[in-house]
Amino acid sequence: MTGKRLQEVADNVQWKWPAAWKGGAGKYKYLLLVVFAGILLLLPAGKSRPMQQETDTQPMQERFDLQDLEHRLEKTLSKIGGAGEVTVLLTLKDGGRQVYAQDVCIDSQEQTSTLVVIGRGSGVEQPVPVQRFSPTFQGALAICPGGGDSRVRLQLTQAICALTGLSTEKVTVCQSE
Numbered sequence: 001m002t003g004k005r006l007q008e009v010a011d012n013v014q015w016k017w018p019a020a021w022k023g024g025a026g027k028y029k030y031l032l033l034v035v036f037a038g039i040l041l042l043l044p045a046g047k048s049r050p051m052q053q054e055t056d057t058q059p060m061q062e063r064f065d066l067q068d069l070e071h072r073l074e075k076t077l078s079k080i081g082g083a084g085e086v087t088v089l090l091t092l093k094d095g096g097r098q099v100y101a102q103d104v105c106i107d108s109q110e111q112t113s114t115l116v117v118i119g120r121g122s123g124v125e126q127p128v129p130v131q132r133f134s135p136t137f138q139g140a141l142a143i144c145p146g147g148g149d150s151r152v153r154l155q156l157t158q159a160i161c162a163l164t165g166l167s168t169e170k171v172t173v174c175q176s177e
Contacts, residue, residue, distance in 0.1 A: 064096055064135050077142060077159060082152045084145035087176070090164065096135040101128040139170045147175035 070088045077086040101116040117125040140160050146152040153173040160171045 066090060066092065066135075073160070073163065076163075077144070077156055080146075080152065080155050080159065082146040082149055083156060084176075086142055086144040086156070088160075089141045091138040091140075093136040093138040097133050098129050099131040099133075101130050137164045137166050137170075140164060140166055140172070142171070142173045143176045144173070145176050147173045 070090055073088045073090075074086050077083060077088065080086075102113045103116050104111065104113045116128045118128055119125050142156050142160060144152075144156070147156070156173045157168055157171045160166065161168055164171075
């Protein structure tokens with residue numbers, strides 16, 4: 001069909017409401033408009049996002065892994081010139097802790113506190129963390145072929161102190177066989 005012919009067909013077509021809707025639609029048109037707008041507002045906009053629960057609980061689920069930290073230190077310290085393959089052992093003074101929000105009620109008789117929790121759906125409740133304390137290191141030992149060289153020993157000691165927060169007297173670097 002040519003463009004002129006399509007225009008003639010389009011001009012001749014007229015939209016007609018079904019006969020059953022003619023009387024009822026006019027009576028309830030505003031109600032239908034509000035319902036339709038409500039449905040549009042409830043539909044998700046654009047691409048779907050992950051549930052809020054996953055993003056909110058991510059920091060709470062983050063756990064300290066001593067072996068992972070030791071492995072990462074070994075890989076990093078092995079790159080120091082002259083050190084060779086480094087083996088690291090870390091000891092902890094404490095494992096860290098979290099402080100959770102509490103609701104405190106003070107009566108004339110006594111003081112009571114309850115833990116504040118967030119409902120996550122399906123009956124799951126989680127406490128609200130307020131503050132998180134990282135684990136405290138007690139000491140570190142690094143063993144490597146280059147541990148006999150004072151320059152390498154100084155670089156390893158400074159790196160371990162910078163990464164763990166330990167003082168130099170709590171870090172020992174030894175030469176391996």
